[in-house]
Amino acid sequence: MRLFFAVWPDNAARAALAQHAIGPWPRGTRPIRDDALHLTLAFLGDVDEAVLPALEALGAQLGQRCVPTRMRLAKFGHWNNGIIWAAPERTPKALTGLVAELRQGLAELGxxxxxxxxxxxxxxxxxxxxxxxxxxxxxxxxLDHLALVASEAGPTGQVVYRTLARWPLSGRKKRARSKPETPPLG
Structure with missing residues (x-):
């Protein structure tokens, strides 16, 4: 199975991305269907189905530990490989942390x-x-959930994404520890 971890947009973000993706596109461009728009966190490629339970356990652990946040997509660009993209001006620290923990967990699973x-x-x-x-x-x-997704060929040859599991991000932000008050001398 070809797998990846992702975050799907909510309805408002999906509609806004789809509105940006209307074009007008250069001739030959293939816009992404609005139901396929997503943020990839880690692409795994072909993975043996026997690893699925371990990947699901990793997703559940990260869902409990990682903090939900938002990102502001305000940059749009084009790469030489023909990809047109939307990206944040600044990557949220919570997203960087989630990806780092995900990569570490995947490495530990081999x-x-x-x-x-x-x-x-x-x-x-x-x-x-x-x-x-x-x-x-x-x-x-x-960025309020984590999903494990399979990438499959659809009936007409287009790629179809199927969510295998999804976990809400429910971790809490760490609060700065306050120093105990020192009683006055005297």
Whole structure:
């Protein structure tokens, strides 16, 4: 099975991303369907189904430990490989922490994932020759869950994503410890 961990957009973020993804696109561009828009946290590639229970346990642990947050997608760009993307101006620390913990957990399970520096982005289109004008404005993208997703070939050859498991992020922010008050001398 081809697997990855991701965060799906909520309805408001999905609608805003889909609005940006309307184009007009350069000839030959393949926009991403709005039901396929997502933020990939870790791509695992082909994984033996026997590892699924361990991946689900990892997802559950991370869901309990990691803090929900939001990111503001305000950058749009085009890579030489034809990908048009949306990305945050600043990557939230909670997202960086989640990805680091996820990569560490995968390594402990012996599951390979990307080792390059994490650059969060949402793919809006493929096979684009250039970045067309896109609707201005930022998109708020909640990071409130973690999903284990299978990537499969659909009946007409397009890629279909199937969520195998999903965990809410329910960790709490660490509060700064306050120093106990020192009684006055005297």
């Amino acid at each position: 599951v390979e994932s990307d080792t390059r520096r994490y650059k969060p982005h949402i793919t809006l289109a493929r096979r684009a020759s250039h970045l067309p004008p896109l609707a201005p404005g930022a998109i708020v993208y909640p």
